[in-house]
Amino acid sequence: MPGLRRDLGLLRDRRFALLLAARTISVLGTAFAPVALAFGVLGLPGxxxxxxxxxxxxxxxxxxLFMLVGxxxxxxxPRHRVMMVGESLNAAAYFCLAAMMLTGWTPLPALVTASAVSGIASAVLFPALTGIIPDVVPADRLQTANALLGLGQNIARVTGLVLSGAAVVLLGGGWALTASGAMFAVAAVLIALLRLTPAERAAGGGHSVLAELRDGWRxxxxxxxxxxxxAQFSVLVMALQAAHGVLGPLVAKQSLGGAPAWSAVLAGEAVGMIVGVVVTLRLRPRRPILFATLLTLPTAAPYVLLGLSAPLWTVVGxxxxMGVCFDIFGVLWQTTMQREIPAESLSRVSSYDALGSLMFGPLGLLLAGPVAIGVGPRPALVACGAVIILVTLAALLAPGVRGLRVADDEPAGVPAATR
Known part of the structure; x- marks a missing residue:
């Protein structure tokens, strides 16, 4: 309990509390956005x-396309200013989308332009978020900060998924999009209040963008x-996208009663995500990358169970x-990056991380349909689970994955001697 009270004491830090509030509200807006946008667009004439x-x-x-530039x-x-711009761009994009929905003036080029602005905003936000946490909290509180941020974001994500459908039904897509824009605007204001001192801000670079990208790549x-x-996640996410985005819902529709069954699976994952973040408040493995990578093995469970026609309750379990494992992985991964990578390169490295991890995801979505037709959705789900297990075992063969140790007192941005 004393350790937990110390962890929660971070909430009394003004700057961290502002960052936590900003990210929680922003993720709530992000959770509202997909449902509001989808039903808003589909509700347009023609x-x-x-x-x-x-x-x-x-x-x-x-x-x-803009992730590396971000x-x-x-x-x-200064990363808080970059985040403020990203949140402001998101707010502007969604206010524009909402205005178009509410006025009935919805030419496709205008809708596409506003959506593109939102995509650019996300590319700006993500690398800055990874880099700003060591600017806000001491080195020995990084994991606690990441866990608390993850907890707030997961609660916001679940709340948004629950409320967004009701908001669209009761208010309409346009007003739901307005709510999303307002949340992004509030997040921008809270980020602006961080007021990091000059010593804590990233120094401006004098090199070209390409030169800085090469430095980040090195x-x-x-x-x-x-x-x-x-590299593991580039393949793992491809399998996840296929299983989670197409194959799982298809099997639920064919054999389990449709949307209610798949909603139960998603709810199980959401509860696991919250539990996983709570666990990381006290979890301190000596080999964080080894531990985190091992945790990706059980994430194949729901897809294998669904593919083998197991009862629904086991799939939900x-x-x-999976939710527990992925969120523990996320906190340990972010914390290790923030400890091991020099602060002046952290955002660029995190952009390579995001780009590499996500680049094959669309391919998984593209292949899922034809594979489901060719071999059936259940065998395809088992194959996705096998891919997750095999690519994880391959990652565990790397000495760097197994051997990285992080000392409890290691300052942020200083490489471990045992790398």
């Missing part, structure tokens, strides 16, 4: 699935544990375990 696809692609593509910007400029590839796990 809109089809192709219309929604174009709008969503316009958001996803710039996020990928890392350079966040390493050059930092990335110089750490075996880092690039091996990112598997989804709970």
């Amino acid at each position: 809109a089809t699935a192709t219309t929604l696809s174009a709008v969503l692609t316009a958001e996803a593509l710039p996020m990928v 890392g350079v910007i966040a390493d050059r400029l 930092e990335f590839v110089s750490r075996q544990w880092l690039w091996v796990v990112v 598997g989804a709970f375990v």
Whole structure:
């Protein structure tokens, strides 16, 4: 209990409390956004699935294309200002989308442009968020800070998923999008209040963007544990996208009664995510990357169980375990990056991490349909689970993954001597 009270004492730190509030509110807005946008677009006169696809692609593509540039910007400029700009861009994009929905003026080019601005905002925000946490909290509180941020974000994510559908039904897509924009605007104001001192801000760089990207790449590839796990996740996320986005819902519709069954699976995962973050408040493994990588093995459970026609309650239990494991992994991963990577390169390295981990995700979505038709959705789910297990075992062969140790008193940004 004394340790837990000390962890929760971080909430009394003004700057961390502002960052926590900003991220929680922003994630709540992000959780509202997909449902509001999807039903808002589909509710337009003459809109089809192709219309929604174009709008969503316009958001996803710039996020990928600008991720590396966002890392350079966040390493050059004060990160709280970069985050403030990102949240403001998101607010502007969603206010514009809401205005179009409410007024009935919804030309596709305008919808696509507003969505693209939101994608750019996400590319700016993510690398800055990873880098700003060591600027706000002491080195020995990094894991606690990441856990508390994750807890707030997961609660916001679950709340948003629950409330967004009701908001769309009761208020309509336009007003729900307005609510999302307002949340992003509030987050921008809270970030602006951080007021980091000059000594804590990233120094501006005088090199070209390409030169800074090369520097960030050298930092990335110089750490075996880092690039091996990112390579693992590039394949793992591809399997997850196929299983979670297409194959799982398909089996639920065919055999388990449809949306209620899949909602139960998602609820199990959501509860597991919250539990996982709570666990990390006290968890301090000596080999964090080894421990975190081992935790990705059980994430195959819900897909294998679903593929083997196991009872629904076991699939929900598997989804709970997956949520616990992924959130413990996330906290340990972020904390290790913040401890091991020099502060001046942290945002660029995190942008390579995000880009590498997510780059094959769309391929998984693309292949899921044809594979489900060719071999059936249940065998395809078992295959996805097997891919997750095999790629994780391959990652565990790397000495850097197994051997990285982090001392409790190691300051942020200083490499471990045992790397």
